[in-house]
Amino acid sequence: MSTTTKLSFEEFQKLPEREGTIYELDEGELLMEPSPALKHNLIRQRIAEKLIQFARSNHLGVVAEEMDFRLATDIIRNPDVAFITNEHLGTIDVERSPAEGAPALAVEVISPSNSAEDMAKKTQQYLRAGSQTVWIVYPKLRLVEVHSASEVKQVREPNVLQEPDLLPGFSLSLRYIFDEIE
Numbered sequence: 001m002s003t004t005t006k007l008s009f010e011e012f013q014k015l016p017e018r019e020g021t022i023y024e025l026d027e028g029e030l031l032m033e034p035s036p037a038l039k040h041n042l043i044r045q046r047i048a049e050k051l052i053q054f055a056r057s058n059h060l061g062v063v064a065e066e067m068d069f070r071l072a073t074d075i076i077r078n079p080d081v082a083f084i085t086n087e088h089l090g091t092i093d094v095e096r097s098p099a100e101g102a103p104a105l106a107v108e109v110i111s112p113s114n115s116a117e118d119m120a121k122k123t124q125q126y127l128r129a130g131s132q133t134v135w136i137v138y139p140k141l142r143l144v145e146v147h148s149a150s151e152v153k154q155v156r157e158p159n160v161l162q163e164p165d166l167l168p169g170f171s172l173s174l175r176y177i178f179d180e181i182e
Helices: 009-013 038-057 116-129 174-178
Strands: 021-026 029-034 061-065 069-072 075-077 081-085 105-109 133-138 143-147 152-156 160-163 167-173
Touching: 009 021, 021 116, 038 061, 038 081, 038 105, 038 133, 038 167, 038 174, 069 116, 075 116, 105 116, 116 133, 143 174, 167 174
Parallel strands: 105 133
Antiparallel strands: 021 029, 021 075, 061 081, 069 075, 081 105, 133 143, 143 152, 160 167
C-alpha cells in the first residue's frame, strides 16, 4: 500500500526547480512529469505558433507554453499550450507563477505516460476553474478532442480545429499539426 504526501500551495511554491521536470499539484498531491519527447514538443510548438499568430494579429490575448496556472487552492496545472484572453491578462501578475485562474483555452498533448483517467480529471479541473475549451491532442490517433462545459467533440483529419466563440475566424489544419513528425 502506497502513501501520498499532500503539499500545501506554499510548500509547492518552495519546491526547487529541476531542469527537465514539470511539477503539478493535483488536489494537494505532487505530480512530477518528465520532459516530453521531441514529437510531443514539435506538435505543441506547431499549435502554439498558429495560436500566437492569430491572437497577436487579432489583439485577443497571449499564448504561453508550459506555464503554471492555479486552478484552485490545491490545484496547479501546466498545460502544454494556453491561450489567455486580454481580460484575464489584466487581472494577473505577469511577473509571478502560477497565474491565478484557468486559461481560456488549455491544450494538452497526450504522451505515452498519460492515463485516460488522469486526463479526464485534468480536463474537468480546467473547465471547473473557468477554461472555455480544452483540447486533448492524440498524436498516435491524429485527432483532437474538444471539450467545453456543454459538449465533447472529436476533430479528425482532414477537418480543421476551429473555436468560433473564443477565437472567431481561427482554423488549424490537423495535417499541419501531425505531418512530417513520424
